[in-house]
Amino acid sequence: MSTIDRRDFLSRLALATAAFSIPPYAFSSVHKPEEFVEVEITHGKIRGIRSDGVAIFKGIPYAGKVSGDRRFRQPAPLESWTGVRDALQLGAPAIQSPRRNEPAPAEDCLFLNVWTPANDNKKRPVMFYSHGGGFVIGSGGSAGQDGTNLARNFDVVVVETNHRLGLLGFLYLDEVAGAGYAGSGNMGMLDIVEGLKWVKENIAQFGGDPGNVMIWGESGGGAKTSCLYAMPAAAPYFNKASIESGPGVRMTTKEIAAETTAMLLKELNIAPKDWRKLLEVPASDLLTMQGKLPFVPPFIEKNKNLGAMRRNYGGFGPVVDGKVLPAHPFDPTAPQISRNKPLLVGWNEDEYTFFAWERKDTEFATLDFNGLQKRLEPQYGGDTKKIIDAYRKANPNASAANIFVAISSITMMGLGSVDIAEKKVKQQGAPVYLYNFGYKSEKKIPGTDYPMGTPHAMDISFKFNNEIPPRDGSEPKESFFGGNKKERFVASHHFAELWTTFARTGKPAAKEVPEWPAYTLENRPTMRIDTTCEVINNRFSQELAMWRSIGKL
Template sequence: MNHLDRRDFLTRLTLATAAIAAPGYGFSGVGRADEFVEVATTHGRLRGARNEGVTIFKGIPYGGRVSGDRRFRRPAPIAPWTGVRDALQFGAPAIQAPRRNEPDPAEDCLFLNVWTPASDNRKRPVMFYSHGGGFVGGSGASGGQDGSNLARNFDVVIVETNHRLGLLGFLYLDELAGSDYAGSGNMGMLDITLGLKWVHDNIAQFGGDPNNVMIWGESGGGAKTSCLYAMPDAAPYFNKASIESGPGVRMIAKDVAAETTAMLLKELNIAPKDWRKLLDVPAATLLTIQNKLPSVPPFQEKNRTQSLMRRNYGGFGPVVDGVVLPHHPFDPTAPAISRNKPLLVGWNEDEYTFFAWQSKDTAFAKLDFEGVQKKLEPQYGQDTDKIVDTYRKANPNASAPAVFVAISSITMMGLGSVDIAEKKVKQGGAPVYLYNFGYKSEKKIPGTDYAMGTPHAMDISFKFNNELPPRDGSEPKESYFGGNRPERFAASRHFAELWTTFARTGKPAAKDVPAWPAYNLTTRPTMRIDATCEVIDNRFSQELAMWRSIGKV
């Protein structure tokens, strides 16, 4: 297997949330409840289920129909209901492959879920999470994201949405379809913004504070958070943000999006003037076509050496249309619109091992240094010697596979994260805090003796505080990614407490964790999150100096 290019990477991100929605990562059961709780919203009363100190409301509609004549447009208004509507089952996820333990995907997918300690007007911090899966997969009921423990243990309110994805969420029609379709290239993002507006209008009834909302997300959810941080439509509805293993520095330019639209129409044998025929194509057919179209169109190949969320890339995702997304989220600068909103940003130390596990790549674990060189040369060309030499000098005891993982992981998610932190500092507004998640799972990648370490997506269960010993005192089960060592419980507690304290105050802090200084361009402090946390100044200084010297950060 060659080193991951963008098309491979996006494909695997699409599969990532499906891969981790497995036994051991399930949500609290729907059928069991200590009691039912009713709450009034702007459109009618809802009934949620209370269990072990947390009330969960599932499948709440926050937008109306997005199918039929509303395809590629802003949603229809929500139809109010009379009586009490059950909010006991998850709503349909966006169109994608079927998802384990969830309803069938559907075009009409604008539902959200709420976890709250109590509907008591206590004005708790609200943590509004955007799921991963690139821009083409996942849902607000994805595995590992159960908000029960965060709500119960840290007295916060958790909200997660389903929203349009892929072609149905990001097909750019502005230049073909007229004013009714303005913003069509960002409908998935506008859905999330509508969810934020719903929170503003309703969350007080669920025990949350509409004036203290944190947006956060991992992987594709980090890129969505990057976009929200730069969007005028979203600006009134949140106060702080966290971008986790998904630094969205740049999004899709209009000309690239228009070319992707042209490719789609050609594939469907629809003339541009007949674009309305897209409204009659079955969603299943559109999904099939979406999966056939390249994530990296040929006209973007010149940029393939840049990392996942940094380049001006093709495929389906948010479009820099000058209105909904006025400019790239963090290029050339941090967005002025969020100058005064604190930010967390960072990545996992061994991001790459997830993708090796997912793709059954065992060859990397057998590499020698000559093999590392050959594996990286197609991507880095004449810079490969300098890259490998720098990593070997900075990590003199690291094996060849470990050097390959370190290089791959920082280029996937690290360089963009550092770029965002630096630009936020230069803006001179609210603080930014840089982190690395470093708890090491001992689980081996199947077919190898190489441990997972801290793979992409492992942070989900940790930061949601879903790495806990059973409350009934029974023997803990092995974590899906996190392994068996009991130290994972402390790492999860630290991660969750840092994030919930940030949600509450705008400054991350936790018991038994050193004070976390805001990032600056002198000492460059980075919090390494683990069973024992530490602040490391100028972390990866040699490696980052090298990446800067070849123009990668």
């Protein structure tokens, strides 16, 4: 396998996550209804189910159509309905390849799901989750992020949306299509804002507090959360945020987005003045065309020499258009608009092992230190020896494979997370809390004896408290990434309790977990989340000093 740098890993993140289809035995999102529950919301009555102490509503429309003459534009107003509308099945996900156990993808995809302990007018914190999958795949109905256990065990309301993705959600047409398509490069983000507006208007009917809403998300969902944190349109609708393994420090510039649009029009043989022909191209053809263009990563680096955006990015993701997204979310500073909103940010210790699993990379596990040097040189050039030396000094007992995973993992998701924490602290506003998730799965990467450890995406099932013993007392099944060890249930409870307490109060806390101090530039405390949690000051201090010295942080 050839060496792949951080940019390439992240630009392929959507493909990797697309391959990550959780087998049905791993998590069950099928619930036997004990009774039906009816709720009246702004546009009519809906019917959900009550199962195992949780009321569940799926496929609720939160905005109108985005197909036809609404393609690339704000959704049409949602039309009211008469009678009682069933909210028993997931709604269509955004246009993408078919998804396991979900409806066929469709352009009109603006549906959301709600999990609540009860529709009882109690003011519970609302946890509004944005799914991962880069900016091109995923849905609010993925089994691993089922909100049942989080709602039942921690007395919160969970909301997850489907929203436009890829070309249909982020094609920048502002410069060719005029005022009617203003904000076109951020329609996928504005859909999420429509979901937040729906929460403001309706969540009290589900026992949630519209005045206490936490936005959170992992991978691409973390980057979406970074954008929401910086968007004026989203500001009135949430109170705190968590950015997990997807630090959206920078997004696509208008200039690069315009180049991507020009590339697309050329590929379709459409002159810019005839851009309206895009409205007639079948969505399936647009999906095929989307696959020919690069993917946008959850965050974009600066060129350390030019101080400018690298120009080899294309694809479709949020655009810094100066209006919907006024500036890069965390560059050059944390967004002033969210100065007083508490923030969680962090990453998994072994992010890279997910990508090794997905790409069938077994070579890394056999590296010696000479091989490590050769593997990293194409990416880091003259800095390679300095990087390896710093890691060997900080981790004297680590193997070459261990050091490769550590370097790859921190450069993918860690440096951006630290950058966000530091910039948030410098605002001197609401606190920011930095974490590492570190529970170690014993499962081996196929073709190697190297354990998965804490791979990218493993945190999803843990923080949703979906790593728990079966309620019927039967023997637990193996977790897809988390393995067989029963200690994972303790780590999952810690993770979920920390996050739900943060949603409730703005400060993460849990029983049997040390007090988690806010991040400061003096002590740099990091909470390591595991079966036993611990606060580590100045974690990775030697490694981070080295990354700063070569301009990577």
